[in-house]
Amino acid sequence: MTKSITIIYAYRNRDVARVKATLVSLQMQTQQNFHVVFVDYGSEGSYAQKVQKVVSGFVFATYYYVAHTGLLWNKSKALNYGIHKTTTPYVFLADVDVVFHPSLTAVMQQLITPMGFYLFTIAYLPKEINTKEAEQFPIENCKPTHIGNTFGIGLFPLEALQKVEGLDTFFHFYGSEDADLNARLQEAGYFLKYHKPLLIQHLWHPRYPFKKDSQIMVQPRLTNVQRINQRHYLRNREKGIIKPSRRDRMGNVISKEESDFLQKPTKIIKIYNILSHVEHFLGEELPSYTGEIIKVEFLEDPYFQTLKYKLKKLLGKQTQLYCSIKEVNDMVLKEIVFNYRDANYSFEISENLKSIIFCVRMN
Known part of the structure; x- marks a missing residue:
């Protein structure tokens, strides 16, 4: 039939x-x-x-x-x-x-x-x-x-x-x-x-x-x-949209061969959960790495959990603004959704929930 x-x-x-x-x-x-x-x-x-x-x-x-x-x-x-x-x-x-x-x-x-x-x-x-x-x-x-x-x-x-x-x-x-x-x-x-x-x-x-x-x-x-x-x-x-805007060719997916490129980053970066550092990296630094394969690990600054930091924050004394790993998670995921959804990328949260690894091949 x-x-x-x-x-x-x-x-x-x-x-x-x-x-x-x-x-x-x-x-x-x-x-x-x-x-x-x-x-x-x-x-x-x-x-x-x-x-x-x-x-x-x-x-x-x-x-x-x-x-x-x-x-x-x-x-x-x-x-x-x-x-x-x-x-x-x-x-x-x-x-x-x-x-x-x-x-x-x-x-x-x-x-x-x-x-x-x-x-x-x-x-x-x-x-x-x-x-x-x-x-x-x-x-x-x-x-x-x-x-x-x-x-x-x-x-x-x-x-x-x-x-x-x-x-x-x-x-x-x-x-x-x-x-x-x-x-x-x-x-x-x-x-x-x-x-x-x-x-x-x-x-x-x-x-x-x-x-x-x-x-x-x-x-x-x-x-x-x-x-x-x-x-x-x-x-x-x-807006009466018929065809989706801002997207790759319909049916296009990342192949196994392409995804394997992420295992060989050309630049490895570590960023602590300091708000200004995370925001600057995602908004300014990352887009500048044209043609690079980036592996970035976002992790908690050891100082973030210290009694000294918590006391300074409680007393209202000037200190770096920190963000939680969950807040870092949301910032990175929004970047993927809005800007890198068609890129060759990977996103992984550690088992202890203390760090995030984001890899992306920049065009």
Whole structure:
């Protein structure tokens, strides 16, 4: 059968059992009119090996590994890479947390149109339903916690996605990239319709803990990123933007060979958490290193934790202004999001949360 639909997954460091469950539900489809493009965007090696083995066990699926673990999570870049690899006229953007009714792809075959795109109704399963049980659709005697519409799981013409140049890669971590894509497609003249019959079930997982964005953790988090993403989405809507601005070629990712360059820095710098030093380096010094591969370690000044410093600060005596490692984290992450998101970079927080290593190849 000619494949008319490519189903794209974006993945990173997730439970492999979920991947198996969603692919098993595709294996059970009554119409095998699809191909799966599975994009692993920067998983750690232990996850990558396991998920590649699972994906490779399904004849309809192809696994792609973006082998650069130091990149920030960017769902838009992962999906755009999948779109770039697509050769079918239609695309279904999926999620590793969902399982499908056996008739999904047959229904999609009836819905496809070059004039618009479809989002779907989705049922959210309770916590006690495990991945094995979720492979059976519908699950007997199981009441969903709630039912709603999807924002990012949908059926799109490939030509439409190419016309708007895919998802906007400004969006990092989580939030607004799906709504932004839908709005730009409509701005470009494509209609949006909702398919109401229930064909998708969502496995339970903890909600993204936005409240932890204000804490320093080994996993990178940026304070207020949800609002920053929301502001970008609203700006795009206000200006009627169709194609994202300020970004690299759609579908471009950093290769393993390119990422290996970061292991051979041409300049190594250490900067203590003195506010003026951090601000000056990021705003003035770093942009001047044209053509260099920079490795900078931000770390706590030993003086920062001394009784002498704390007493001087308490007494209001003049001293250098310091910033916490979390504040350094946020300053560096904002630089990546706003200025270096398309560069070859890596970002790593130490296990003891006392230092940050940022590497970047400057153009």
